[in-house]
Amino acid sequence: MRPHRVETSLAELAARIRRRADGQSGRFVLGVAGPPGAGKSTLARGIRDELNIAAGHARAEVAPMDGFHLTNAQLRAMGDLARKGEPDTFDTAGYVESLRLLRESPLGVTVPWPTYSRELHEPVPGGAVFDRQTIVVTEGNYLLLDEGKWADVRPLLDEAWYLDVPRPIIEKRLLRRHIRGGRTAGDARAKVENSDMLNARLVEHTRSRADLVLRKYGTGYRID
Template structure:
């Protein structure tokens, strides 16, 4: 099944000078796992530089800004991102195909965005972008969606998804109790919002106990 997804992604990039594929889904659903696999497999199929990565997480507002805005306690919610900057960057990625385009990444150890951590080379025919809110129907998120050729939605059962999230928070410094509290009070609220957007996806991909499957 994963091979068919890689083939479909390659086909998308071959249709236009540069395509943008979005991978959306709830926190902990497995978006990053799928994206990493696609990047590696497409690189094998089409060579280095044919596919590039632009994570939405690079547009997290830094903690200093979240403190200023009073939003640090809900970091990860839609209004804790620079959605306008993300939309403009995707426009630029589509249009500036003859130069290197530097894009921000995200350091999970620091829990902070990193300017110019990644680059889209002129050789890139496909750009994969991932994030929770790619299908959110409000303001600048709509503009960001308009820059994407397709969006695939990754879905996982809640028990598996929340277990992954808790383990991730512990790995990057939270105590087990703090991790569980954050998943319950912050991540779950965001997940409920994101899950409602699945119907707007071009394809729904299930990440379950039996492996990956295409739902729609």
């Protein structure tokens, strides 16, 4: 028997979060997880924009996990630059601490959040700033991982979504991303095969910990 699927728009997904966040004291945290190349950043920004349009002010902001990449200098010193993007190449403790700070800080208190530059291939300290936003949309590969310090992330999420994409589509997207980022076609292929897809297979096992599993469908999404 095929699983039941429901199609929904970005606006409807944002309305779901708005309903859940209304009346909650403090900040509401939505986590968007999924394999590399799934489109998590696009979904997170879309939800943020829909929420802000509906509110008429900056009610939501994105807090990307990628801002907690270790720097290239740190990874090079550890001999791990080629493994960049794997679970232990992030400042996981820093991510958890910052996520907890966002939840616990009173509205109006400024909380800086690092972002990631795909041009520089480095984290950017304070690339995003939270103050009066009541909804946080955090996105990244390992939000639902239950190993090591990553296991501390899920309890900090009021709701978690998993964005599912077939592996062949992910591979094509990642190849294009790496080539646009300056890698040769051969280097891009090696990175995808030897690192990215290993990460993707690891992340696939976390989908059962999500409240919703989504797939892109036309201009909206399909709930599995």
